[in-house]
Amino acid sequence: MLEISGLETGYGKKQVLFDLSMEVKEGEILALIGPNGAAKSTILKAVCGLIPPWNGEIQFNGTIINGITPAENVARGITFAPQGSRVFNDLTVMENLEIGGFQLPRKEAKKRITEVLEFFPILKERKRQDAGRLSGGEQQMLALARALVPKPKLLMLDEPSLGLSPNLVNTVFKKVSDLNKELGVSILIVEQKVRDVLEICNRAYGLKLGKVVFEGLPTELIKDKNRIKEIFI
């Protein structure tokens, strides 16, 4: 579905991603793990068109999407919930979801929001409430829900567990797993909560200083604790 080959990019003159090749297969949850500064977020930003690739190719369902705008990417079926930025606090749950659907015709957006809310009963109950008054976990659910409004084929999540307490991390990961199974959306998830994300993903890549150092099944990593240490040290 998403095929990246030889991707290199960076900021200003500084290269941070080196000859990266990876793939997300239709229907899977792919986890990208690695320490701070490994360039995990950079990969997602390059895919969704926030920063330009210097070299290499990004293909989505057979079409090269190098350098296309984030809006075009959404129209093609790729959405992105970026690291750290959750929701607009002063807007209601409903208004936050409307922002997720701003590229859709009004009627279509309304229909999609209704469908998405069926999947998030907590948000449905609070749709008129300001997002800033939701708990951290609920805000993360809202960020997920907002990214689902355009009906993506590929949903990219950058550290959805950031700042959440351990039980909320479980709740959010369970939801990610459910929406993959029940809605059939493919997911590319960046995470530092390695053990938790390995529980829900189908495959994983380990990234260190802008290079892939592991590719394989989560079961291989769970068994091989030294491997995880190697990636993170």
Ligand SMILES: Nc1ncnc2c1ncn2[C@@H]1O[C@H](COP(=O)(O)OP(=O)(O)OP(=O)(O)O)[C@@H](O)[C@H]1O
């Ligand atoms: N806007 C930017 N301007 C300049 N350098 C940047 C910028 N964003 C990231 N970098 C640098 O690029 C490298 C990779 O950063 P990136 O954010 O992709 O890492 P990450 O793996 O997502 O880390 P984290 O786990 O901390 O989120 C780092 O060395 C970082 O300092």
Ligand SMILES: [Mg+2]
């Ligand atoms: Mg990051």
